[in-house]
Amino acid sequence: MDFFIQQIASGLTSGAIYACVALGLVMIYVSTDHINFAQGEMAMFATYLAWAMINAGVPYWIAFGLTIAVAFFGGLFIQRVILKPLEHAPVLALVVCFIALLSIFNAIAGMIWSYTIKQFPSPFPSHDLFGNGLVSVQQLGVVGVTLVMLGLLTVFFRFTTLGLAMRAAAQNPASARLMGVRVAWMLALGWGLAASIGAIAGMLVAPIVFLDPNMMNGILVYGFASALVGGIGNPMGAVAGGFIVGVLENLVGSYVIGNELKLSFALVVVVGVLLLKPAGLFGRVIVRRV
């Protein structure tokens, strides 16, 4: 039983991280209809920036905030400068572009910081929550940060007019323009947010898996799986999907297939959801009367 609870706890922890990655993917998908294959490497790169700052003596939380800000402008930049010219390009060109970004980020991180793994500090103590060895403060912290972020995003999209404008631009760009919304900037904003969220995911996961340029490879795949499970256009769904996938992965890993096939499990989830339930578990069907 204890083992089971531990598995659930660690499943929720990884689930929280998958949820962050999935949220970033959803953010970009919703605003531009693209699936960003570079999301993982962008997060990894941002995490290295945080690592460099912390190493230079910047206090953790300041580095945390700064990294989020830098990632935001980085995402904005990528959309405005690199992706803008490909606005009307076919899907293949975009996929190639994302793959190119993935390679570039990976290579540059390896070039500057080398491929040896690095320790990344955690802001949370690693000791037990109740002293019974089941749940650690660290795990609670990771889940907490994710939930807080989800809360902030929900407030942003529900209650601010900027968030509303972003949703409108994603749904019906032509009509949004006629309401005076600068649609191009809304897309860039979506990328900026996605990059920030990704940075958070990277900084949360780095203390657990250690920092290296390929750190996000597998996690990105789980992020895809989570986003798909939740319905790729739905932020709440993405988070729920993250937790579901995280827990399932741990249970399936410990009780059924062993830890060495976890990525194949993600593959099965991805292909399975795409085939059987493309709208995901929580994909909201939009009623439309013509």
Added chain:
Amino acid sequence: MVALLEAKALSAWHGPIRGLYELDLTVEQGGVTALLGANGAGKTTTLRALCNMVRRAGTTTFQGVDISRRSTEDIVRMGVAHVPEGRGTFVALTVEENLRLALHTRRDKAAAMRDRDLVFGYFPILQERLHQQAGTLSGGEQQMLAIGRALMLAPKLMLLDEPSFGLAPLIVREIFRILRQINEHEHVSMLIVEQNAALALDLADTVYLLETGKVVTSGPSALIQNDEALRKSYLGY
């Protein structure tokens, strides 16, 4: 009277295909101008060209300012509200969110809240449907919502593209009555595209008749209403 909107030699293209040929068009301050013509005459294209939504040439001035090269968003922000063909409803947003979207571009939040009450005054049904997903509204309600959204922008000029499209005659008459009120009480000038020529001629003071991207004739609506030959050949009644 002073010209609020003035287009000179307006041309437009859809990809390689030309849709408009050097059109001249004026909307007077406070006036209602109607743009009539058969299907495919280029009415929608004209409205889109005025807002820079298609590739176009020629000059457009709004309140004396050249807007030929402004972006659609900027033109809207200057006070041109375009109620598009097909209503442009944000189907997944609620009615309230559809209306609140205008606050994104407005600084005077208090005035915006007054405008919201104004919209509810004209279209009480929207207040009843406030938290309903806009995609579930009926066609007539969506048309009211589209006009409501435009009103929320506190426009000086409204471009209306077939507000009667697909609606029952009773609702059409109701909407035209409200449009007249908006024109008179809120001092919003209008450029209206319509298939329903009789109603449009009633509402408008000036009319342009369009055929295959060119103006066939234009003038005060009373004149055109009384010109039987013109009416028979172009307006079909």
Added chain:
Amino acid sequence: MTANWANKRGVGAGALLAWAGLALLPLIGFITENTSFDYYMYMGQSMLIYAIAVLGLNLLIGFNGQISLGHSAFFALGAYTTAILMNFGGWPYWATLPVAAVVCFLAGLAFGFPALKLEGHYLALATFTLAIAMPQLLKYKAIAGWTGGVGGVLLDKPDPPEWTGLSADQFLYYLCLFCAMVLFWLVFNLLRGRSGRAIMAIRDHTMAASTMGIDIARYKTVAFGISAGITGIAGALSAITVAYVAPDSFTLQLSISFLVGLVVGGIASLPGCLIGGAFIVLVQNSAQSISDWMKGTFALRYDVPAWAIYGVLLLALMYVLPDGIAGGCARIRAWWTTRGRREAQ
């Protein structure tokens, strides 16, 4: 638009010349004193192998419009099929090639079937996942007895037949060249025929193709299968020429190299596949010198890795030469031939 060449009769003189040139290259070995000549032959093998892999991918992406980032997995499957047959079955290298092709063809069919329902980004996503999952799958303990787990499988390089008088690398070069010629010829004929037109019609106008009575599902799955089979042969050849297979050679990065080859050579261009294959190997081999040159010229503090070069190149190509080198050449030729007419006007 693209692939008008497919309507031409027969193989052009240019293609014949190119293949003849490639066939004559190893003969330089008999007149050169250069001690690294065998290494050049080895590079030639890699180029041809990549060209075959890119050919497989091009059939799918370029001609059929289905995006795959997972071809490294089929490449791996071909390589492991050959390695296992040679190592445990004692099969001769040449006999493993058709088996690898069939195994990968079936695997491609199996993956192509679900892929039917996926389009554009989603297919890319599913195949991306496949590419990431593959190395881990190959390391799986339960099959480590066959695959050698993390360590992989070591093979013996085949000896050339005595009578040829060729060195091992010259001989393997000819093996790769032979396979490449056969496969290019097969694809060329496939694309020229009815099936080829159907495959391309699906890419250009899916809706129209279905109303024309083309069985889209069948053509798409079969295209996926053939594509995987071709790439699988490339994998098998790589196992034979490298004489070693290991899970970590078949990562997403391998898929990315294929994509680089595809984009550089030219989407939906057969000659482009050869150009692309050569390009991949050239960049990999000269990455160090490119890096040194850039360090010197721009006073960089760091080494510039090949992947950064690939990445920047991919981006740049999407902007300036979206149809690759072959497409660029075709445009120059078109410009050249219409020049007279323009001047006359």
